Amino acid sequence: MDKDLGMRPKPKFGISDDAEDEMLNYQELFNRSNMQPSAQVIREPKVKRQQSNENDDKKRKPPNVDLTETTVMRPVIIERDVSTTPIQMPIPVTDSFPEAKHRGNEDDLDKITLPNVKKASLFAKQMYRDGKLKTCKELKETKITSTNQHIPRSSLITGTGLGEVIGERDIQRIHDENTERLKSMDENEILAEKDKLLNILDPKLIAFIRKRSKKEGDEIIRINEKTTAEKMDVDNQTEKTALPIEIDSRWVHMNNIEHEKLEWMKDLPKPSIQRTIDETNAEGVPARFDFKGNLMSRTADIPVTAALHHHGEEPEAAGYTLDELFHLSRSTVLQQRVIALQTLSNIIRQAHTGIYDRDLQLPLIPKLIEAGILFLIRWAMDEQIESVYMVAIECLANLIAPRKDEEILSQTNHWPCGYYEPLLTPPDIDLGEKKSESDLTDIEILEQDLIKCLFRMNVLKRLVYLFDRMKLLPSSTITIPVKHSFHILIRMARHSMTCANQIFEERQLMDFIIREFIPEISVPTEEGHVYEHLLPEALKFCRVLASHGSTLAFNLIDRYELNKRLRNHLVTAVNLSSSLQDNQTLPELLSLWRVFILQGHMANEFGSLMPTVILPLCQLCIRQMPNMIISQILVQLITLFDALIIHVTKFISKHRNSSEDLSNIVNWSHIDGLFDMILTIGKQTMIETDEQIDLDALRTVCLSCLASFLTGQQLLMINLLDLPIKVKQIRDQFFEPILRLKSIKRLIENVKFETAISSTNSTTNLPTLTQRNISPFGFLTALLRLTNIIYQIDKSLAVTKKFISQLMLTKNSEIVVYIKNMLNKLTSTRTRKTPWFEQFEHIFLFQFIQVIKQEKFENDLPSVYYEILLSLLPSLLKGYHYLAQEIFKFVFFDLSYWKRSNESELADLSLITHETLCLASNESLTISSSHRTLLYERAIEHLPSLYTYYKNILHINHSSIDLNICDIHFGNLFQTDDLFKLNIHYSYTLIDVTWPYGLLSSLYTNVLTIKEDDKRLEVILNALRFVYILEMKHSLILSKMLTKTTRFSMIAGIYLLGSDIFLEKNIADYLVAFLNCFNEQHLLQKLETRSTIQSLMTFFDFYRSLVDQYEACSFGDILYSNYLLVPLQQTYDIQLRKEVWIEHSTILKYIRLKPDQLLFSLETFFIPYENDLEMIRYYAQVLLTGTIQNTIQPLLYMIAVHHLNAFLFDQTRSEQFSIQQTIIKNLQTVSTNEKKLYESVINYKTFSRDGPVMFTTLPSIRMNWLQKLLQ
Incomplete structure (x- = not known):
């Protein structure tokens, strides 16, 4: 193993915090080097130091400041009012010195006890003995009474503007007078005076007084509450029972209860939905989630033992908000970090399924990316603790590679045209003012392309390090993290060919993956072991890389000898036939081989294995049917046969006239023996079983592969006389029995409910394909494909049997409903993006219309079929050139449809004279x-x-x-x-x-x-x-x-x-x-x-x-x-x-x-009237200057006269009067040279196609207004 392989990627600048050993190594190397420092410390001479200190003292010496200039004087001096302060005269003293105070005998004071006081001072006991100290109870009562005495005062009269003391005195006097007067009146008199005042005073003033009285009343209530909250005269027993625990007398300060510090120990209030959308909470209520990512109801009564209440805000509401989870993910407590990341991972996984779409105002995934969750994951991946970086890998995989995307892509892989893999490339990065992508920051790249941001973060090197580190961990804990790592790599490879090549050129990563997960020698699979065993995710990763072109596929095979590795594993799988039902890697291996064959590689290797390995494998699978894994193996095997048929057909067609020796190359003789095998497997799908989905997939590939076989044989014109016989075999043994299955009718019934949708969580920087469920179009397209080739070989069947019309075009047909709905969908918006899985609907629609055209024969197709084909063209994805070509051929060559005349379509124009x-x-x-x-x-x-x-x-x-x-x-x-x-x-x-x-x-x-x-x-x-x-x-x-x-x-x-x-x-x-x-x-x-x-x-x-x-x-x-x-x-x-x-x-x-030469409506040039003053001035200008004339530009002349006339005789706007006068006077001035212009403008009545219509005599209202303008 390379030394560099086990090293964690280092940050770009400095040394990571945890690299203590490296820091010590650097220190030791530095000490050993005895390097001459670039700068030395030299002690300054004593004389210079003294001079320097003197200079510093001079610098620090403050300047002379005139303090008188900075003295602040109060502009207004307010004298305190002391008019009511009593003057105390000094007490005469007889002695020359003051008398010394004496407390008396201290022993007598020890015997004195004050009521309600546990420990009193000597001064308090002396004052109590002398009768100068009241009891605590009397003091409190006096205090409460004095406080309450200040409360009943005038709430209306405030004394504003009076003196500080005089004002208070006058307020109290007025209030006393009012009180005395009210006491002298009975209740009826008080009510009568009240009604009298209410009728006299302004209602606004009354409302103001009531509002003020209410406010003062509230203050009184608060004062009383505060007063009663003071410490009461209670015994020790009461205090003890108020505390939540039994206290010891030796504990300090436990006699005072601090309620605010005990709030967290109380029972939580019942949850309520008090926080709703209001002025203070315009964006709605923050969503709360449980640990599994489920959205929590705010009113749900969840026990605290569920651990969903451990957060600061709204502790009564169960669940965690995203803000709280982000905060926890950076906690210093390991368990909190792991729980937060795990919960975020579950939330992301749920969000991709669309479960939150109806409950949340905005899509969740874009918000999480905007909040910086990618950087949070990257920091977690750099942790040394296994539990943290493993959950970080899972979170990243759930973010960029939705599980549902890969599941449905795998389920559609065997459909007709399902060999296409999606390129999930965002729009090109906008550099702005920068020269290249290297000048952009990580955040700037993240905003436009998340996958490229991962490459910038060196995620590939991080994954190499984590792969190598996880190899040393127990097998039971690393299986899921390793698979999630491959999910990340697969999504990165789907980005673009550039990214796929960049991954392939990461030599350490590729070498490690091939060595550990696609080993040369097949080892029996052990439960929980992933290293040094064949891993399906590794095979899928290679398949996605190989789909980027023949060159990359060839480099994969050539560098790592994948042909030998795949052949060894395939042979081993056949030899271990007893474990075939548990072999989950074989379907992915066959799928990878299929991609290589479609790219033009490894077809000869597969052909050489046909008699010894492939056909025996098929026989084994047939004997062990029905079984889920066996069914998946057969699906991929037949899909591989389909790819081989297409490859051989294409190769023979291109080299038919070549002189090269093709004896060692796979040819049609290898293919011809597959017909009976495919038909046999197809008949096995007629068995009634509970595994309907797998059998539907198997039926789909059998139908499609048989269609490819017949198409290839017809294109190459090999044994053409044998084709009708094979068609009859297919009809009798497989095709017609399938049409009678009840499951087929259920699929057709569900067609009107199934259509591809766009992902709600897809963003410009992270495209996704999320589809809710699998649709029936794969099977129906394969059925139509085989029907079409059968009709082309035996044209009489289209007229006599009409298989599809009888199956799909019944009364109240769901297919017709679907076609109309699809037509509305295709034309609903002019700028729509085609969802990835809609491509299968396009193929289905064309194949269906094509087959129905053959079954109709002499009858005309409904117009809706041509409309939907024309609407399909702008929605076809790149790569479907052949489908576009066939649609054009279908539409352009059906002259009978276009020649159908429609009187409403060829109606004459009534306005053309x-x-x-x-x-x-x-x-x-x-x-x-x-x-x-x-x-x-x-x-x-x-x-x-x-x-x-x-x-x-x-x-x-x-x-x-x-x-x-x-x-x-x-x-x-x-x-x-x-x-x-x-x-x-x-x-x-x-x-x-x-x-x-x-x-x-x-x-x-x-x-x-x-x-x-x-x-x-x-x-x-x-x-x-x-x-x-x-x-x-x-x-x-x-x-x-x-x-x-x-x-x-x-x-x-x-x-x-x-x-x-x-x-x-x-x-x-x-x-x-x-x-x-x-x-x-x-x-x-x-x-x-x-x-x-x-x-x-x-x-x-x-x-x-x-x-x-x-x-x-x-x-x-x-x-x-x-x-x-x-x-x-x-x-x-x-x-x-x-x-x-x-x-x-x-x-x-x-x-x-x-x-009359205008070919469309005339009145739209005259109605409504022109109200722009600039245009009115130019209308007048071109008329006055003679730029347009009635004899040369009659239409423009009539337009200008019309709007100018309407403006001049507009009597509704007084602000235009001066402009109207100016124009009319200019017309009068010009009238000396050309009287016709003035008369045309003044006498104009209306427009017509024959020219302007004039008044013979102006109406009186216009005449009066004209005279007013001419004054």
């Missing part, structure tokens, strides 16, 4: 319903070519082999070798939501890079054709996928693609048609102009670009002007109107639209 529109190029466009129908039919004819166009621009054609069969499970694995990976990002989607617009959605840069005009024109036309088809056929789907602003901007952006593109007649035809479609849907009046265009920029920046382009090269085009005017409607932001009317006022002379 002209059927022709002249472009700037002098070409005429036809505007009619028949022309729109013709455009739609022409676009449909281009659908097959549109399939190739979209497949290329979206980069979804990644298959290295041209497959002529639709199978997603097969197709995904037939990618080119340099692009093939078995892991994909957990939420990154393959296709952007704006995919229908093709290259138009990428900021138009891709289109502008095409130099050839013909190619650029074709690219634009292809996008316009398909989007137009969707707008006519599925506008509802587009409206749910994209915002109205995005849909309008994508089409209007055509004008930014060149100076003359929009003049092409084919493109102009679609631009007119789109404008008509948008107007039909009332989209042009509902744009969100303050939003951001999806995949582009803000709408304001987009519109500014559109205006600049219009100014540069529009040629006053009527169609371009229509698009430009859309955001100038009165319902939109005033800044957009100012952008044209003020900032780019030069383009007004080019917008020469007539009112």
Whole structure:
């Protein structure tokens, strides 16, 4: 073992506190070295020291300070009032000296006892003897009486403003007079006077007096309480009984009871829910947890013996808050640290399951990370005490690797396309002003990426140290910590390929893991022993590493000879057939081997073991069925067969025309013998047993593997005549019996309730996959996959049998309900993240629609099936290129569906009165319903070519082999070798939501890079054709996928693609048609102009670009002007109107639209009236300067006149009167040159498509107001 392996990682700076031996070693080395010091101490000469001391004294000598200047004088001197103080005259003395006091005989004083006093002084006894001292009881009574005498005083009259003494005297006099008068009155007279005062005085004054009286009353009560709380005259026996324990007379000061110090010994009050959300507690009540992580009710009556009340705040409430647990975790008491960390670990584990989602206001995991729990765990991992660092490992594993995630990933691993592993990578780290990640602090990295923060903390080296240290501990205590350590490593490896390579390059860690947990020689498993034994978690860790690519998988095999190690353990497992039912490592070993084969490695080794090891192992498992472990072994074996079939099919397809010698390489002859074995295992699943879940998994892999076998044989065209025979065998012995199982019907019934969900505790810096339960889609997808290939081999079965329609499309079918719910889910939000496990639903939906299409044959599919396929595309995860390709093929080539006409979809526009529109190029466009129908039919004819166009621009054609069969499970694995990976990002989607617009959605840069005009024109036309088809056929789907602003901007952006593109007649035809479609849907009046265009920029920046382009090269085009005017409607932001009317006022002379040339609603430019004064001034300015004229720009002229007229005759705002006068006078001044402008503004009545409508005679109310303005 290496010396460095047993050393704990050191801190970056200094020496750790516990490294005492190292400190002594350093001290000894220093003493031995006799190094010459860099600085020496030299004693200063005596003369210099004296001079230095004198200088110091001078420095310390205080400066001369004039104390008179700092004297503080009181500005006002208040003389004490001594008018009532009695003057005592001095007593005359006869003697020359004062008389000496004499206490008398002390023996007489000893005999005197004072009542109620245990021990009295000599002075007290003398005063008692002389009659000058009252008893204690009399003194207390006098004190209480005197205190109570001060209480009855006037609570209304305070004497404020009177002298200190005179005021008190007058207050008492007035109070005595009032008291005497009240005594002379009977009760009726007092009540009558009271009612009289209540009627005379102000109610507010009465309320004030009552409030003051209540306050004084409270003070009196408190004084009485304090008085009665004084020490009473009690005997010793009473005091003794008041104490909680029997006291000894020798104990000092035990006769005084200090109640506040005895509070903790009292019984706790009953718990209540007094602390609720209020003004002082706005964030709610702190959650309390028990030691198992369960949320505690505040009203639960938990006994104190449960040890849940040992905290400071609210001791009556059982359980610990997170703050209290964090505090305990840093305690100096070992047990408290362990309990706190264990409880936090349990809380985290529970939180990942979603158990707190309904009870807590905010997700718990992000709050814990923000509070710094990761640093708390790291400190605990550096402890020397086993119990502390073991529970710290468990806490870290529960934090970053939710148990439910790994469980469901293991359960879906054998599903169709279940070979993909998720990459749990957060967004890229934002460096801010820093140059690199090394410049960021640990906290800054933690806020963005928790796993990278673990690498920064040297967690890998810490785990190496802990692995080595735990090896020396008893086996019974280390099994769980070792497994938790592997959970941490697995989660770190799932982060990214960079992190996986970083782990692989940690040589000490990898060498230790392979040596100790994947040994060369298989040793019989002993209960509780993990070191030097094959560990399933170590195999899974290697599997996750290998999934990051063929290179990493090859390096694993090559460096550690994993092929030999795995072969040895597999052979040993077969030889020890008696312990096969207890072998929990074999399923994970087979799963690792499957990944190696999918990456192109170790297929030949497996083929060589087929006759001697693999097939005998299958026979052993079949004989020992049914059993849980045996079932798991068979599941992984058949999944391994499936991977081998795909590998061989892919290899033969690529090297079919090669001249290489392939005799020593596994080929189809190795595969052909597996068919009967798989079918035999499939028949075994028909046995009724209590282990339904395991048999469902076994049925799933049998269905999927048989489908892969038939697909591979058909692709390679090997023994094609034998395929129908095998199909019949599958149908008779396995497929049709499965359809009759009751459990299958239960699965279908549960489909409508099952769907993937997003984790509530997932954060940007720590993504998780948490799924509540396993869904039935794995089995149903495998069933559909086999059905599809059976139909392709024997097409008559799809029409005659209709297996799936009879099984799933019954009356009140749950599948139909699920499809509708799924469609709503896919289109519910425009920016949704795809949950990881939803990928299986995508495959299920496509396979289902594909099979139903074959069973329908000549009948048309419902429209909802096409809608959900189109909605699926933006939700596909990266890696599903083949599925996207097949969906496009399915949608684009079904011309019969697109040719179904719908009158409501092709309705004519009622607002269009002209059927022709002249472009700037002098070409005429036809505007009619028949022309729109013709455009739609022409676009449909281009659908097959549109399939190739979209497949290329979206980069979804990644298959290295041209497959002529639709199978997603097969197709995904037939990618080119340099692009093939078995892991994909957990939420990154393959296709952007704006995919229908093709290259138009990428900021138009891709289109502008095409130099050839013909190619650029074709690219634009292809996008316009398909989007137009969707707008006519599925506008509802587009409206749910994209915002109205995005849909309008994508089409209007055509004008930014060149100076003359929009003049092409084919493109102009679609631009007119789109404008008509948008107007039909009332989209042009509902744009969100303050939003951001999806995949582009803000709408304001987009519109500014559109205006600049219009100014540069529009040629006053009527169609371009229509698009430009859309955001100038009165319902939109005033800044957009100012952008044209003020900032780019030069383009007004080019917008020469007539009112009847506007292709959408006219009234939105006139209603509501303009109320911005700046716009009103510019309307007046452009009219007065002649920038716009009725003969040249009739629409703009009518808009300006309309709003200016409404402003001038607005009589509701007096503050505008001066501005109105100024404008009307300017119009009068200009009227000498052009009387028509003044008359147009003054006599304007309303707007119309034929032009302004004028008053022949102004109404009297307008005439009077006009005369007032002209005064």
